Amino acid sequence: MTEKDFISTNLDTSILKEGKYTWKTPSNIALVKYWGKKKNQIPENTSISFTLDACFTLTTLEFSKKQNEKGSFEIYFEGEKKDEFKPKVATFFERIKGYCPFLTEYDFVIKSRNSFPHSSGIASSASGMSALALCVMSIERLISTEMIDDYFYKKASFLARLGSGSACRSIKGSIVVWGDHKEIKDSSNLFGVEFSSEVHSNFKNFHDTILLVDEGEKQVSSTVGHQLMYNHPYAQERFKQAEENISKIKEILKSGDLKAFTNIVESEALTLHSMMMTSKPYFILMKPNTLKIINKIWEFRKETNLNLCFTLDAGANVHLLYPENEKEEVSEFVINELIQFCQNNHYICDRVGLGAKLLN
Ligand code: PMV
Secondary structure (H helix, E strand, O other): OOHHHHOOOOOOHHHOOEEEEEEEEEEEEEEEOOOOEEHHHEEOOOEEEEEEEEEEEEEEEEEEEOOOOOOOEEEEEOOEEOHHHHHHHHHHHHHHOOOOHHHHHEEEEEEEEEOOOOOOOOOOHHHHHHHHHHHHHHHHHHHOOOOOHHHHHHHHHHHHHHHOHHHHHOOEOOEEEEOOOOOOOOOOOOOEEEOOOOOOHHHOOOEEEEEOOOOOOOOOOHHHHHHOOOOOOOHHHHHHHHHHHHHHHHHHHHHOOHHHHHHHHHHHHHHHHHHHHOOOOOOOOOOHHHHHHHHHHHHHHHHHOOOOEEEEOOOOOEEEEEOHHHHHHHHHHHHHHHHHHOHHHOEEEEEEOOEOEEOO
């Protein structure tokens, strides 16, 4: 598919005066990371993620035929009017309006909330943008003569990508690939696709316990971080390595080799942060407690031979990934040894989920 396939035509807005849609969309955690992009949110390399379940955004989009020429929108977050969120959403609407021209005919009220604390350091842009994209697609479906599910979800992912790259992986579950990769069937730079190859039962019901090391706002946004990959001395090697890691993880997901999984996933997390530490200007998003947790995990693995591994987002929080049959031992380890490193002892128990859900 090309970008042109996502430009909607022949829509009849005369039948639709007002309405509202609510979508619940999950966050996701990348196993092979996206870090570096081309124009229009096209990724420099393929990425793959687990869709989460407990960390989600719930968004209602109310729409009514616009009152004046200009059109308007309001945003409420957790019950409060949030004008500071407007620029990001305005940019999103601006980017997608060429693909969804009907948007210019309505006024909107967006009401949103997250299941995780707003200041937890968990990126809410993935779940937030995917929720909004799905609400927009629900309107488009209503005024289209026909739309098959496949197109609905592909275009939702395509639109979400224009809001925040990784958001395109927050539509479907439970494993999603984004980026054109020769070994992944139907993969695309334009939208995320469900990983359709065989997945070993070891990866079913996989857990992600998120240790909230630093609940504050990030010092460097991912937008700036992506830009710093432009003149990065190691960028080309990194993009190549990510493509190779996708090929490797595809085999690992099939074979169920948890040791090999740990190797790739932890290396990807540390490589992401090495890119930050070696860009110009350089920066560090990990905190001392991030490293303490990593060392504890390595000790724990040596002692127990279990398969607990970690990954990191663009922040200090640590995601603990482990299979269902090790959850008792890991839970004990988290409570006894790791929560002392979390801010206010906060952590979130999440697991791999099934993707976004329409609530009305
Ligand atoms: O979607 P963005 O622009 O916020 O970038 C997200 C980048 C990482 O979370 C660090 C990696 C990833 O693939 O999710």
